[in-house]
Every structure is written in structure tokens, then in C-alpha cells.
Amino acid sequence: MRILLVEDDEMIGDSLRLALRRQGYAADWVRDGRAADAVLASERFDAVLLDLGLPQRSGIEVLRALRGRGDATPVIVLTARDTLADKVAGLDAGADDYLVKPFELDELLARLRALGRRAAGRVETAIQVGDLRLDPATREVSRAGRAIALSAREFAVLQALVERPGAVLSRAQLEDRLYGWGEELESNAISVYVHQLRRKLGDDLIHTQRGVGYYVGPAKSG
Ligand code: CA
Numbered sequence: 001m002r003i004l005l006v007e008d009d010e011m012i013g014d015s016l017r018l019a020l021r022r023q024g025y026a027a028d029w030v031r032d033g034r035a036a037d038a039v040l041a042s043e044r045f046d047a048v049l050l051d052l053g054l055p056q057r058s059g060i061e062v063l064r065a066l067r068g069r070g071d072a073t074p075v076i077v078l079t080a081r082d083t084l085a086d087k088v089a090g091l092d093a094g095a096d097d098y099l100v101k102p103f104e105l106d107e108l109l110a111r112l113r114a115l116g117r118r119a120a121g122r123v124e125t126a127i128q129v130g131d132l133r134l135d136p137a138t139r140e141v142s143r144a145g146r147a148i149a150l151s152a153r154e155f156a157v158l159q160a161l162v163e164r165p166g167a168v169l170s171r172a173q174l175e176d177r178l179y180g181w182g183e184e185l186e187s188n189a190i191s192v193y194v195h196q197l198r199r200k201l202g203d204d205l206i207h208t209q210r211g212v213g214y215y216v217g218p219a220k221s222g
Contacts (some may be wrong), residue, residue: 001046001116001156002026002177005064006036007078008054012101018047019105021180024152033057042064045073047115047179049108050095052079052086060093060202067094074115076108081156083085113137120163129162132205143199148200153178157193165217168209178216 005018007013009032020027027047030036034056040048048066052059063075077090077098090098094116097111113136117125126135131144139155141148150158160169160177171190179185186192194206194214207219 001112002044002180003028003112004007004036004039004043004045004048005029006031006033006054006059007051009051016105016108017180021183022152023109024156024178026156026176026178026180026183031055033059033062036062037065040071040073041069044176046119047112048073048075050075050077052077052090060089063090063093063095074119076111076115078103079100097134110137116163127159129161129165130205132162132216134162134200136161142206143201150197150200154193154197154200157190158197158201158206161214161216166215166220168213168215170213173213 003025005013005016005020005027007016007029013029013031014213017029019029028039030039033054036050036054037057048057050063052060059077059079061182063077066073066075074096075094078101079086079090079098080101087098096115099108099111113125117123125137126133133140133142134155135141137160141150141155141158157158157174160174164171174190175185178190197206206214206216208214209220
């Protein structure tokens with residue numbers, strides 16, 4: 001999942017970005033409302049963590065502009081202002097959820113997973129494709145009941161693929177999901193992760209669509 005963090009507090013921003021990256025999310029960070037507007041208008045994210053009190057433009061203005069463009073990217077509002085009016089204003093401006101600072105990282109991660117489920121139209125927390133089961137909450141993966149240990153990056157690649165069985169994801173799309181700006185990226189990183197996943201999970205699960213990318217689910221012809 002690729003996440004945009006909009007936060008002007010250096011300490012909160014820095015620790016959140018680090019925590020998200022440790023969990024295998026691609027996390028990018030901007031520090032004011034105008035930068036958030038520009039990035040959201042030009043790049044695609046799976047979720048936005050949006051502070052309300054920001055320099056240049058408020059979080060509410062950023063949110064209204066986003067929804068005004070018809071952009072349905074899930075947004076969690078982060079606010080220190082624990083007043084009913086702020087929460088209502090955030091939700092009315094198009095937020096999907098909110099968290100009042102200070103919050104526990106575990107709660108934020110659980111809410112991100114819930115947003116991911118809703119965006120994918122899932123009710124179950126675990127994703128099942130054939131005999132493969134992947135649980136974003138517990139980060140457990142099993143095949144035919146046998147547990148398989150994956151690294152955070154391997155898990156992120158597999159999750160991106162199984163969330164939309166049959167959909168072909170290019171290397172660039174997978175890189176987008178895995179890496180934030182400025183994160184070091186080997187040119188063949190995605191191929192290496194797919195290779196490792198095939199070694200651990202069996203080579204009949206992740207298919208290559210030649211010249212396009214990778215997918216899971218029933219093999220397509222050609
Ligand atoms: Ca702030």
C-alpha cells in the first residue's frame with residue numbers, strides 16, 4: 001500500500017513515516033497543504049493520513065479539493081483538536097475516518113487495514129486465492145494450511161497481487177506500492193521478490209504476463 005502522510009510536525013511525521021515503512025508500506029511525506037494538493041493531483045496513493053492544522057492550506061481545504069476533483073482516495077484525518085466540531089467537519093469534507101492525536105500506532109495500522117478492506121470490497125480480514133491465505137492483520141501467509149514466513153517486502157508484493165486476482169500489475173506499479181520517494185531501489189528488485197515468493201510458495205501461484213507484469217489466479221493463455 002502506498003500512503004501519503006501530510007503532517008507539519010517534524011517529530012510526528014518522521015516517526016510515522018519510519019513506522020509505516022517498517023510495516024512494509026510505501027510512505028511519502030509532505031509538510032504543508034499546498035504541497036499535499038500538488039502531490040495528490042498528480043500521483044496515486046492507496047490512502048492519505050491528513051493532519052488538519054497545516055501551513056499554506058488547512059487539511060480540510062486539501063480534503064475538499066481532493067473530493068472536488070472526484071478523487072475517492074481513502075483519507076484518515078489526524079487531528080490534535082479533540083472537538084466534536086472538528087471531527088464532524090472532517091467527515092463532512094470527505095474523510096473516511098479520523099484519529100485524535102496522540103494515538104497508538106497499532107490503532108492507526110488497524111484503521112489502514114480496515115480502509116484497505118473497504119476499498120477492495122472485502123468483509124473478511126484474510127484474503128483467500130485458491131489454497132493461498134494471506135491475512136493483512138496478522139501478516140500470516142499459508143498455502144494449503146502450511147504457514148510460510150515472508151519478509152515485509154515479499155508480503156507487500158504478494159498482498160498487492162492477491163488483492164486483485166487476475167489483474168496484471170507491472171513492475172512499475174509494484175514498485176509504486178513498495179517504495180516511497182528517495183528510497184533506494186535496485187532496478188531488478190521486484191523480479192527478485194517475485195523469485196523469492198515463487199521459491200517459498202511454489203511456482204504455480206504468481207504468473208508472468210510477458211512484457212506486462214505479474215498476476216495471481218488462474219493462468220491466462222499466451
Ligand atoms: Ca499540524
